[in-house]
Amino acid sequence: MVCTMAFLRALLSSAHTLRYGPGPSSGLPADDAVMLDAPDERLSPALVAAALGDYDPAAKLLATTRDAEDWEARDRTVARLVAFARSRDNWLTGWLAAAPRDPDALLVKAALAVHRAWQSPAHAELLRDVGPLITAAAEADPRDPVPWRLALDHARGTHATHTVFESLWEQAVRRCPHHYGSHVAALRYLSAEWYGSHRECFDFAERAAEDAAGDSLVQALPVRAAFALLRDEEASARANSVQTDRVDAAADLAIRLSAGFPAGDPWPSEVRNLLAYVLVARGRAAEALEQFRLIGPYATSFPWASVTGEALGGFLEARAGVRLRVASSAPLCGRPEHGGLRGH
Template sequence: MVCTMAFLRALLSSARAFRWGPGLSAGLPSDDAVLLDAPDERLSPALVAAALGDFEPAAKLLATTRDAADWESRDRCLALLVAFARSRDGWLGGWLAAAPRDPDALLVKAALAVRRAWESPAHAELLRDVGPLITAAAEADPRDPVPWRLALDHARGTHATHTVFESLWEQAVRRSPHHYGSHVAALRYLSAQWYGSHRECFDFAERAAEDAAGDSLVQALPVRAAYALLRDERAWARATSVQEDRIDDAADLAIGLSSAFPAGDPWPAEVRNLLAYVLVARGRSADALEQFRLIGPYATSFPWAHVTGEALGGFLEARAAARLGVASSTPLRGRPEHSGRRGH
């Protein structure tokens, strides 16, 4: 009887998937239309030029973000330029040769060195040698918080004390009180994986979100704390109802943030990808599917590469799981049921 019932449930699930499949695919780009870590329209020309060895468009772009004090865009552009330079840094060498004191070139140089050091098993030792590069980038433009975000990542990897970390944190937020990258760096330091706990992560993230504007990416900080708890198998196995509520509250807050941006907007793409992961993990399939619609074609390496090891495949699998989850909860006659806040 048990086997028969399981078989019937599987048949009903498949029937629902076929019944609602076309409707559930509405608004979702096809698998082959999904892009991974796609640059926005400002950065694309700079990356194309960099591939040809021309550093000037990248230099102009970063200078523009610095002049406008657009630190969020500056940090995001930096990340994609460093990802490019990681395998093809000849253009950066030409840039530094032409303008050795350029604050933007020094920032890319420091960020690239930090990334390469972190990729090594001996990252603690290698990061110590990177310190002077971060200092040079910070001194090149004292207004810029992004070198201090690098300093926070550097401090975590070199086992800096809480006192040292707090002094760096003060320097970062003095320059930009709600800089998302600096907050993410602080959250990592406070994580259970490093020098804190899941409770400290949530406390910090929730306070930061309360202080930030409604459309600030810092509103997504609690969902990063939620992600860290969900990924910690031992901690999640003994999670309390209070922790589950904090995860769902974090997801709801991030849903509100996501709704402040247009569908298919690349700016909140990473936040939406992270939120979709948390919602799928919590069994909130309908909410997750809505985020996948808002994401459109903009998949991001984080969090999927950390979850599956293959970012694009992980994204597509999670999207399919959300669609099947909604189909499975839909009566054969009627409308899809709301997934609710609780999941498994």
């Protein structure tokens, strides 16, 4: 049984010399046209302004998501603003000075503090100090589920009990029953890496997907559970046919979700990147190539940074390797017929 990471390294190695752009008939953008974590047309002006120290466009954008109760867009926007503020936060400092009680500024402040705490080996201790910031963000707008998603991430890092976590989960889903970010946070808590197991992850993810609308990003939750299993080398090597079937069913579900969005749409780009990885790991070359076509120029750090060490390079080499395999009509090793996964 070839483990997923060894398999992926072999795939990337085979593609290493093929770093020129795909031909015009491939349906894939050239390598130099691919962008990593590219902002959409709404976020780009806010980031440009923030680079100049102006917080107003970011404030207006987040206020719009709050007024419209567009919690998915709000969560994603906060995450992107936090990623920018990690190294350039003077615009946030100015915003908080001008509007210290602004719900949007408080949310970005709390999210940035959570992110910075998680980056430290002493994250459990640092996260405890962040708790009041999350509480302030939650109280600033009681409708908003995003502070409760932060609270779920906070609880995982501070080793909260299942009882505490469940109480926070209830608060999150009370505000938005199918909020993707909250579901991802819960899935992480339930993972084998933290306080649960692969079985618990799949059970939770599959139930959530069954309850969600067909176009909800929650439909991609099972493929995240599949990714966690594939990343666990020991568990994937021991995987039985039931687990293998669950991984493939998760990929099939995510394929249906992906098909509901236009090609080159940045909104489902992370889901499509994750799905492409899982399909590669399962030896489903043609389907993986189709996801790379649908991704277009929108590569995302997750999952490539966690499996290859260099997100954009990993994406490009995986894409090139899959294209080579499909072009040569050679399977990626074939899908295993009995037991086990092409694990990690």
